Amino acid sequence: MKKDLGVLLAAAFLLSGCQSGMGSVSLDKGLLKSSARPQVRAKGISYSLYYGSNHTHTAAGGDDGKLSLEEAFSYARDKGKFDFFATTPHSHMITPDGYQTLRQTAQKFNQDGKFVSLVGQEWGSLSRGGHINIFEANQLCQVTSGDWNTFYKQWLPAHNEVSWVALNHPKLxxxxxxxxxxxxxxxxxxxxTIATIGSRSDYEGEDGNAPISEKAQTYDYFLNLGFKVGSLGETDNHRANWGTSSPVSTGVWSRQLSKSEIVKAIQARRTFSTQVKGLKIWFTLNSNEMGSEGSSPRAMNFTVAFSDPSKQTTNLYLYGDLDGPGGAQATTIAQRPVKDGQAEWNYSYNASKSGKMYFYxxxxxxxxxxxxxxxxxxxVK
Ligand SMILES: [Zn+2]
Ligand SMILES: [Zn+2]
Structure with missing residues (x-):
């Protein structure tokens, strides 16, 4: 018999509660059963799951994609069925006035409860350090592409309003x-945040998207350097088919569908990247939820609720870096098979020593x- 994610989550969290003694991560069983959107609770706050796209291009303001911002937001909302959508024009292709116009246009499409529209800017140089997306800046970043010294030491510290920066199509x-x-x-x-899944089919431009094996490698590499980055799906769509040519997207657990809450959820890294529309992951370690920083005794209880509507997923792997940043990268700690696209997984692990660790x-x-x-x-103490 097929179970829905709500039931799985309920079971997972009941188990979690038993093991960790009224852990502060839980879920509202009733809401999950009656809601199309699964809901979870962590530290007294309820979160629902929303999907979106956070790296795309249009022709607006001189960027190198296609169509206008209005057409892009309408398409992403109505055809792509995204809950949130960000367009991220190349900063060197648009003007300061153009950037302000894009922000104003995006704001007109933002409808709390229905659709969140964001404008970022893609800054950097592929040959000098890579590309980043900068979100919520009140100005266009006019620092020369690749001049990281000025960007990192002067521009970014002077722009406290920047809500987050994403590492785009990362390469080692x-x-x-x-x-x-x-x-x-x-x-x-x-x-x-860092892009961990990309889409070649959506891309039409100069930088392309790395194959998935390379993305996995870069995820482990940057985590091991000490970046505290959450996982994003990245289409980098330049083809005016936002959300319809590729299922790649980012899942976000947010208090509600509003611009401020989606931004907060991404800052808190309650995110996952996915190749499948409608895939769901919720993941906790004792009382710590996905994306968070906390503490744990050596006796760890991991709880996972997972659903893949395409039923393609065959296994879940728990990755862990037991010596934290520096030294060895994350490796497989445990795995379990997935049957019929559904899994609930409670896994106990005893660390042999204390120290800083991360798991995904x-x-x-x-x-x-x-x-x-x-x-x-x-x-881990
Ligand atoms: Zn790029
Ligand atoms: Zn791009």
């Missing part, structure tokens, strides 16, 4: 040349990764 050595010290610099905490989930089909959760970072 990207951002490493860019002076960012994720373990020491306060401003580095702005770099809070991969959903896998054959050689391909279907989804990556954001990590949970814990200080």
């Amino acid at each position: 050595n990207d951002f490493a040349q860019s002076l960012i010290n994720p373990q020491k610099d306060a401003v580095a905490s702005k770099f809070s 989930l991969r959903a896998v089909s054959g050689d391909g990764v279907m989804a990556f959760s954001s990590p949970i970072w814990v200080d």
